[in-house]
Amino acid sequence: MKLRSFLDIFEGATFMYDVIIIGGGPSGASAGRRAGKLGLNTLLLEKEEFPRYKPCGGGLSRHAISYLDFELPQDIIEWEVTGAKVFFKNQLIEAHKDYRLSVLVSRNVFDNLLLEKAKETGIEVHTGEKALCCREMPECVEVKTNKGVYRAKFAIVAEGAQGLIKTCVRPADTKEEYGICVVTEVPAGEKEIEEKLGRAVELHFGVVGGGYGWIFPHKTYYSVGIGGVVKDLSHPKEAMLEFLRANGFADEYKLHGHKIPWGGIKRKVSGSRVLLSGDAAGFVDSFSGEGLAYAISSGQFAAEVIAGICLRGGNLKDLKKYESLCQAEFGTHLKYSLMFSRIMHRFPEKTFKIFTLNDKMIDKYLDVVDFRIDYKDYLRWSLLNFKLR
Numbered sequence: 085m086k087l088r089s090f091l092d093i094f095e096g097a098t099f100m101y102d103v104i105i106i107g108g109g110p111s112g113a114s115a116g117r118r119a120g121k122l123g124l125n126t127l128l129l130e131k132e133e134f135p136r137y138k139p140c141g142g143g144l145s146r147h148a149i150s151y152l153d154f155e156l157p158q159d160i161i162e163w164e165v166t167g168a169k170v171f172f173k174n175q176l177i178e179a180h181k182d183y184r185l186s187v188l189v190s191r192n193v194f195d196n197l198l199l200e201k202a203k204e205t206g207i208e209v210h211t212g213e214k215a216l217c218c219r220e221m222p223e224c225v226e227v228k229t230n231k232g233v234y235r236a237k238f239a240i241v242a243e244g245a246q247g248l249i250k251t252c253v254r255p256a257d258t259k260e261e262y263g264i265c266v267v268t269e270v271p272a273g274e275k276e277i278e279e280k281l282g283r284a285v286e287l288h289f290g291v292v293g294g295g296y297g298w299i300f301p302h303k304t305y306y307s308v309g310i311g312g313v314v315k316d317l318s319h320p321k322e323a324m325l326e327f328l329r330a331n332g333f334a335d336e337y338k339l340h341g342h343k344i345p346w347g348g349i350k351r352k353v354s355g356s357r358v359l360l361s362g363d364a365a366g367f368v369d370s371f372s373g374e375g376l377a378y379a380i381s382s383g384q385f386a387a388e389v390i391a392g393i394c395l396r397g398g399n400l401k402d403l404k405k406y407e408s409l410c411q412a413e414f415g416t417h418l419k420y421s422l423m424f425s426r427i428m429h430r431f432p433e434k435t436f437k438i439f440t441l442n443d444k445m446i447d448k449y450l451d452v453v454d455f456r457i458d459y460k461d462y463l464r465w466s467l468l469n470f471k472l473r
Contacts, residue, residue: 099235100224100235100236100237101125101126101127101208101234101235101236101237102119102124102125102126102236102237102238102390102391102394102395103119103124103125103126103127103236103237103238103239103240103387103390103394104126104127104128104129104218104225104227104234104236104238104239104240105119105126105127105128105129105239105240105242106129106215106218106227106239106240106241106242106243106247106249107129107130107241107242107243107244107247107362107364108128108129108130108132108134108195108199108202108209108211108242109130109138109195109198109242109244109362109379110194110195110198110362110376110379110380110383111242111361111362111363111364111379111380111382111383112128112130112240112242112243112361112362112383113128113195113198113199113201113202113383114151114198114202114379114380114381114383114384115240115242115361115383115384115386115387116128116199116202116205116207116209116383116387117153117198117201117202117204117205117207118383118384118387118388119205119207119387119390119391120202120204120205120206120207121153121205122387122388122391122395123391123395124207124387124390124391124394124395126207126208127207127208127209127210127234127236128202128207128208128209128210129210129213129214129215129227129229129234130199130209130210130211130212130213131212131213131214131215132211132212133211133212134192134195134196134199134211135192135193135195135196136192136195137191137192137340138191138192138195139265139267139309139340139341139342140191140267140307141188141267141298141300141307141309142162142188142189142190142191142194142300142302142307143165143186143187143188143285143300143374143376144156144186144187144188144189144194144376145185145186145374145376145377145453145454145455146184146185146186146454146455147377147453147454147455148186148374148376148377148380149187150377151377151380151381151384152380154201156187157197160189160190160193160194160197161187161188161189162187162188162189162190162301162302162303163187163188163277163283163300163301163302163303164184164186164187164188164283165184165185165186165187165188165283165284165285165301166180166181166182166183166184166185166283166284167179167180167181167185167283167284167450168284168285168286168287168446168450169281169284169285169286169287170287170289170439170440170446171286171287171288171289171290171440172288172289172290172436172437172439172440173290175437175440175441176440177440177441177442177443177446178284178443178446179443179446179447179450180283180284181447181450181454185450185453185454186453188300188301188302188307190302199211210229210231213229213230213231214229214230215227215228215229215243215249216228216229216230217249217252218239218241218249218252218358219252220252220355220356220357220358221357224236224237224357225237225238225239225357225358227239237357237390237393237394238357238358238359238390238393238394238403239357239358239359240358240359240360240361240383240386240387240390241253241358241359241360241361241364242360242361242362242364242379242383242386243364244362244363244364245257245262245342245343245344245345245363245364246342246343247364249364250360250364250365252355252358253352253353253354253355253358253360254351254352254353254360257343257345257366259314259315260314260315261345261346261349261366262314262343262344262345262346263294263295263311263312263313263314263317263343263344263345263346263373264311264312264313264314264317264320264341264342264343264344265309265310265311265341265342265343265344265373266309266310266311266320266321266323266324266339266340266341267307267308267309267339267340267341267342268307268308268309268324268328268337268338268339268340269302269305269306269307269308269337270305270306270308270328270333270335270337271304271305272304272305272306273304274303274304277301277302277303277306278301280301281299281301285298285299285300285301286298286299286300288327288331289432289436289439289440290432290436291310291323291326291327291330292310292311292312292316292317292323292327293312293313293315293316293317293429294312294313294315294316294317294425294429295310295311295312295313295316295317295373295429296310296311296312297309297310297327298310298311299331306333308327308328308331308333308337309324310323310324310327311344311373313429320341321339321341324339344363344368344373344375345363345366345368346366346368346370346422346425347366347367347368347369347370347375347378347418347421347422348370348418348419348420348421348422348423349366349422351365351366353365353366353406353407353410354403354404354406354407356400356403357400357403359386359389359390359403359406361379361382361383361385361386362375362378362379362382362383363375363379365382365410367379367382367410367414367418368418369417369418369421370418370421370422370424370425371421371422371424371425371428371459372421372453374453377414377455378410378414378418381410381413381414382410385406385409385410385413386406388409389402389403389405389406389409390403392405416458416460417455417458417459417460419459420458420459420460420462420463421459423459423463424459424462424463427463438470442470444469445466445470448462448465448466449462
């Protein structure tokens, strides 16, 4: 542990950390674990006490799991998924792979696991402490919370889509740059869920503008939700209730809403001493809404770049390497996810008819989910095979 300087004590701040991570969700926890393993003097701030409820379908793709540097415990896996049932109006098509594409987890359990894995590396973690602002200064960053003031050489903002700390780097998203999701849990027995869904998830297109509805299997409940663009989802609660009724869920359920950024939009993700990761950076698949893979990997990249500066003699200009790493890993994929989403939702009658009338379209899309091909390759294949334009 480093000794505090006289100036730090006098000003009421703690000693100088290498990095402060704001947010303990998947991106922040992944950044924290990587920072701790690399030897960075790290403070992670999380406003909630963990485990905490997180509104989310809970889909964890094989692609996302591949970024974990530990074995995913079997007891947190609630369901295994090999395929999808895709609905558009009266059309249904189902496709499956002969291998596992993803698993379903409860986010309160999964996120808590990631945070505990970060703690294992010896980093300092403050839960129940909300960051209020982050200020970049010539020699450090200063983070003010509801309990104190901290300083570090760098900061990683991993607060998700809802927070405003990221505005120290870039403006908040406009209504054209994010969507709205509403989600609930419908209790059910495992046998009933197995009979209804098997090893598939249900995706319902045409129920909300610019998005879809979903029904995901879990061990003791269905995760049911809708998500779409703000301008086409002016009454999200009513749309969600209608989706529930249409699928035979007639009881009263507690609804939870949250923002989801559209990925693929050019956003500023680094300042002079601050990096944005995960949803705070806008790293989300614009068509599927999947963000866990990019949250985990971008958090790891952010920690690695900062470690290069703090521990291996790098300089401030090296912070730009973060954007290059993210771009090389998933930037093109997210750019074309946005393009694909816009095509599909601009011409829904034609495109979703093609999407749901041919099992090859769904089967090939499952390769995108598995990251065997990216959206650019999928679009090229679709244009060549089905004149999707």
